[in-house]
Amino acid sequence: MTWRVRIADSAGAAAGLLVLAFALAWVGYKAFGAGFGVNGGVPDWIRVTLSGLTLAGLYFVIASGFTLIFGLMRVVNMAHGSLYLLGAYAAFEFQQHQFVSWGWGVVLSTLLVGFFGAVMHQLFLRWNQGQELRQALITIALAFIFGDQMLAYFGGAQHYVRPPDALEGNADLGIFCNTGGIFAGCLTFPWFRFVAIGAAVVVALGLVVVLKKTRFGMIVRGGVDDGAMVSALGVNIQAANALAFFIGSALAGLGGALAGVFLVIAPGEDADFLLKALVVVIVGGMGSLGGAALGALALGMIETWAPQYLPGAWSNYSILLTFLLLVFVLSVRPFGLFGRAT
Amino acid sequence: MTVAWINRGLAAAILVFLVLVPPLHVLSEFNLSQVGTRSLWLGIAAASVVFLAANGGMVSLGQAAIYGVAGFTYADLVVKVGWGHWPAIFAGMGTAIAFGLAVGLVARRTTGIYFLMLTLAVGVIVYYFYLQVEQVSGQTGLHLDRAPALVGGDTISHPTRLYYAALILSALVYVFIRYLVRTPFGIALQGIRDDPVRMASLGYNVELHRAVAFAVGAAIASIAGILSVFFNLQISPSSIDINQTIIVLAIAVVGGLTRLEGAWIAALLYSLLFEYTQPWAAHLPGVLQRPLGSERYPTWLGLLFLLVVLASPGGLMGLWHSGLEWVERRFAPRGGGAAQVGESA
Numbered sequence: 288m289t290w291r292v293r294i295a296d297s298a299g300a301a302a303g304l305l306v307l308a309f310a311l312a313w314v315g316y317k318a319f320g321a322g323f324g325v326n327g328g329v330p331d332w333i334r335v336t337l338s339g340l341t342l343a344g345l346y347f348v349i350a351s352g353f354t355l356i357f358g359l360m361r362v363v364n365m366a367h368g369s370l371y372l373l374g375a376y377a378a379f380e381f382q383q384h385q386f387v388s389w390g391w392g393v394v395l396s397t398l399l400v401g402f403f404g405a406v407m408h409q410l411f412l413r414w415n416q417g418q419e420l421r422q423a424l425i426t427i428a429l430a431f432i433f434g435d436q437m438l439a440y441f442g443g444a445q446h447y448v449r450p451p452d453a454l455e456g457n458a459d460l461g462i463f464c465n466t467g468g469i470f471a472g473c474l475t476f477p478w479f480r481f482v483a484i485g486a487a488v489v490v491a492l493g494l495v496v497v498l499k500k501t502r503f504g505m506i507v508r509g510g511v512d513d514g515a516m517v518s519a520l521g522v523n524i525q526a527a528n529a530l531a532f533f534i535g536s537a538l539a540g541l542g543g544a545l546a547g548v549f550l551v552i553a554p555g556e557d558a559d560f561l562l563k564a565l566v567v568v569i570v571g572g573m574g575s576l577g578g579a580a581l582g583a584l585a586l587g588m589i590e591t592w593a594p595q596y597l598p599g600a601w602s603n604y605s606i607l608l609t610f611l612l613l614v615f616v617l618s619v620r621p622f623g624l625f626g627r628a629t
Numbered sequence: 630m631t632v633a634w635i636n637r638g639l640a641a642a643i644l645v646f647l648v649l650v651p652p653l654h655v656l657s658e659f660n661l662s663q664v665g666t667r668s669l670w671l672g673i674a675a676a677s678v679v680f681l682a683a684n685g686g687m688v689s690l691g692q693a694a695i696y697g698v699a700g701f702t703y704a705d706l707v708v709k710v711g712w713g714h715w716p717a718i719f720a721g722m723g724t725a726i727a728f729g730l731a732v733g734l735v736a737r738r739t740t741g742i743y744f745l746m747l748t749l750a751v752g753v754i755v756y757y758f759y760l761q762v763e764q765v766s767g768q769t770g771l772h773l774d775r776a777p778a779l780v781g782g783d784t785i786s787h788p789t790r791l792y793y794a795a796l797i798l799s800a801l802v803y804v805f806i807r808y809l810v811r812t813p814f815g816i817a818l819q820g821i822r823d824d825p826v827r828m829a830s831l832g833y834n835v836e837l838h839r840a841v842a843f844a845v846g847a848a849i850a851s852i853a854g855i856l857s858v859f860f861n862l863q864i865s866p867s868s869i870d871i872n873q874t875i876i877v878l879a880i881a882v883v884g885g886l887t888r889l890e891g892a893w894i895a896a897l898l899y900s901l902l903f904e905y906t907q908p909w910a911a912h913l914p915g916v917l918q919r920p921l922g923s924e925r926y927p928t929w930l931g932l933l934f935l936l937v938v939l940a941s942p943g944g945l946m947g948l949w950h951s952g953l954e955w956v957e958r959r960f961a962p963r964g965g966g967a968a969q970v971g972e973s974a
Contacts, residue, residue: 363742365749411939419742420688424882424938431875432931439919439928558871562753565746573743603764606757613750614735621738 303615310592317596330463330474335595336588341480343587344487345546349560350567350579351494352538358511358574359531361419362412364404365426368561369433370536374400374543375552376437379446389451396544397537404536405529412532413525430557438554448547450479479548486545487583490538494576507531511574566609570616572626581624585612632953640890647796651789660904662788666860667900669795671880672893673802674853677846678881679892680806684815685842686740686822688886691732691748693877694755695847696854697869699725701759703855704771704864714777722851729847733840740825752874760866770865773858780859795856799893802849806889809845818842872927879934885944895945902930 318332353367364370374396381392411425449455457475464473498504506527509517518524542560543552550556566586571578589612593605616624650656650665674696681687703721706712712720736747759766775782781790809815820828821835829835858864867873880899884891906926913921921928941948 361742363746420745421938421942423742423745424878425935427875427878428931428935428938431872431879431934432928434872435925435927435931436920439925555870558753561871562750565750569743569746569750603762604758606754606761610751610754610758613747613754617735617739617747622743 299615299618303619306611306615314592314596325463331595333460333463333474334476335591337476337480337484339588339591341483341549341587342590343584344484345542345550346563346567346586347487347580347583348490348545349539349542350564350571350583351490351576352535352542353564354568354571354574354576354579355494355507355531355538356535357568359507359514360412360416360510360528362408362532363419363423363426364535365423365561366407366430366433367536367539367564368557368559369430369437370400370404370539371543371546371560372437372552372557373403373433374540375448375547375556376441376446376543377540378448378544378547379441379552382448389449392448393541393544397541400540400543401533401537404539405533407536408529408532413528416528430561434554434557437557441554443554446547446552448544448552450482450548454478454482477549483545483549486541490541491576491580498576503527503530566613569623570612572620572623574627575623575625578623578625632950632957635953644800651792658788661792662785662860663904664897664900666788666792666795666856667903668893668897669792669799670853670856670860671877671899672896673795673799673856674850674877675880675884675892675896676799676802676806676889677849677853678878679884679886679889680809680849681842681846682881682886683889684810684818684822685839687736687839687843687846688745688878689748689843689846690745690874690878691752691755692846692850693869693874694752695725695729695732696850696857697755697759697864698728699851699854700858700864700868701766701771704773704858705765707773708771718777718855721855722848725851725854726844726848729850730840730844733843733847736843737836737840749874752869753871756866756869756871756874759869766864766866768866770863770868772863774862776859776862784859785862791856791859794859798852798856802852803889806849814838814841876930879930883934883937883944885946888944888946888950891944891946898933898945899930902926902933 314332318328321327323329349367349371353364356362356364356367377396377399378392381387381395382389386392387395407429411429412422415421415425456478458478458481459472460474460476462474498507506517506522506524509522510524510527514524546552563586567579567582569582570585571580571582586609589608590605593608594602597605620626647665651661656665674692677692677695678689681689699721701721702724703717706717706720707714710717732748732751736744739747760768776784776791779790780794781787784791810819817828817833818838821833821838825835857868861868876899880895881892882895883898884893884895903926906929907923910921910925910929911923937944943951
């Protein structure tokens with residue numbers, strides 16, 4: 288607005304970059320400072336970084352659904368975290384009652400949550416399209432109800448989904464092997480977490496193909512720029528909206544069904560994952576798929592590196608780094624890294 | 630004209646009733662405290678939401694976090710540092726206002742749903758901060774032996790003084806907001822709400838106004854935070870979790886985001902739901918016990934919230950006012966109301 292604000296923003300950007308550079312240097316020093324041997328920091332660094340990538344992948348799957356819905360319809364779906372948790376509970380229940388195999392359980396949970404989201408859209412959001420704040424409030428009310436109903440039906444206990452036999456246990460990476468002693472063996476990492484990373488890559492590629500190569504993707508890209516014009520050209524925008532809501536919700540459900548294996552399923556996780564989705568898209572920019580990927584990567588890395596590499600007495604404060612991430616990004620780019628003013 | 634007088638008469642009657650409730654013994658001490666005092670402090674919290682929404686166009690989900698900062702700082706200074714109550718209270722409010730100003734500065738260029746999302750993110754981060762950092766709270770939170778003598782010391786056994794304190798503070802907050810929106814600052818804020826570009830070209834510092842307004846909202850919310858610690862004699866992360874965050878917003882929306890008095894009326898409705906869902910819902914038939922039974926007051930609150938945003942975006946107060954206007958039109962004298970006769974028939 289004025290030159291003073293610009294200077295403040297440049298100072299904010301510079302401070303942010305400095306902190307980022309310092310943080311990376313610190314992690315690098317902790318990881319590689321003691322050499323590259325078995326007893327150095329490298330094995331831990333690899334393990335922690337892979338964990339971070341797992342989380343980042345999961346966050347991307349969930350946030351990409353959130354950002355797809357927002358991009359096309361300007362609907363901030365505050366019930367997205369509830370859809371995530373519903374997907375996790377659904378996968379758990381399918382497994383518990385042994386209806387289907389694990390893989391089909393994930394597929395069915397994903398479709399179920401997608402259908403649930405599409406119905407929610409048709410009932411509560413279709414007829415008030417364009418009233419952004421009202422729609423956000425409606426989804427907040429729905430999230431509140433869903434959270435309480437899930438507590439009523441699934442209880443307060445913590446649940447997990449068992450991975451299929453083939454994916455149980457750890458992958459032997461065959462590097463950094465200790466010989467002898469009780470710690471004999473090589474660096475390992477849980478098999479299933481590779482599935483989560485792979486799922487994120489598949490989702491990302493799938494979304495890019497759908498958005499760039501299909502007619503539906505063309506409608507979505509057009510709708511992001513000018514929904515009224517797309518509609519005026521004779522495109523059935525209602526059908527496209529419904530499909531987008533189905534896909535966006537299904538992605539939340541997929542995230543939940545996968546996360547149930549390595550994260551806890553419990554009341555309150557809906558709020559937690561709504562926060563993750565919000566942070567990812569606020570940082571990356573609402574409606575941007577690339578932004579969601581970058582935001583997810585930043586959040587996943589902060590959440591795993593911070594507790595590992597912050598000095599012991601400070602590790603409780605790692606949540607503040609998420610806040611700092613928001614502050615720095617917003618002070619430089621009010622609409623997120625890849626966001627556009629609307 | 631008549632409508633304005635109906636409202637004024639009603640407001641005066643309600644105020645007299647509120648002042649006379651304790652000496653008349655029409656309510657049990659339990660109701661006075663659990664319904665009365667709870668409604669008053671939650672009303673103040675919701676009033677800070679309404680103030681920001683109605684005048685700044687900023688719908689905030691961060692007010693619970695801000696009153697949490699006030700409450701936690703107060704309780705920390707008393708319990709862990711050993712300060713006296715009053716310095717701790719003012720330090721708590723000061724911290725909350727400073728935090729509000731900081732959030733306001735971060736969010737100074739975000740509006741509409743972006744603002745809603747950002748304040749929600751801030752709110753949840755504050756919750757996790759108090760949950761994780763054992764030095765300031767941790768999961769169990771902080772417990773106070775007693776509140777200051779001025780509000781009755783042991784407020785749980787002797788709730789009357791705290792009730793009056795909350796009533797007086799509610800009245801002060803109401804009058805203060807009513808005054809503030811008439812000052813040049815308040816009017817500039819409303820101008821910024823309606824047309825920020827025009828206000829900027831008139832020379833107003835739009836972003837600074839937004840940030841300061843958010844700090845004022847934080848000051849109001851911090852009063853609610855201190856009162857909540859007096860009321861519960863404890864504060865824990867669950868006092869500011871996402872449910873509480875949504876409850877504060879829901880109260881403001883159910884009351885009506887543009888009607889200040891609606892904040893307290895909806896807070897009263899919330900307190901009644903909170904206290905009386907359990908005995909009442911226990912009579913529901915067996916099939917409905919699981920989805921809507923005695924443990925499910927959040928669902929009832931959510932349904933009320935949902936119904937209001939679906940049916941009446943102006944909230945209950947909006948409904949009340951449009952009802953009164955309808956009555957006025959319907960029974961208007963022939964001369965004045967002639968134009969509307971055809972419309973209402």
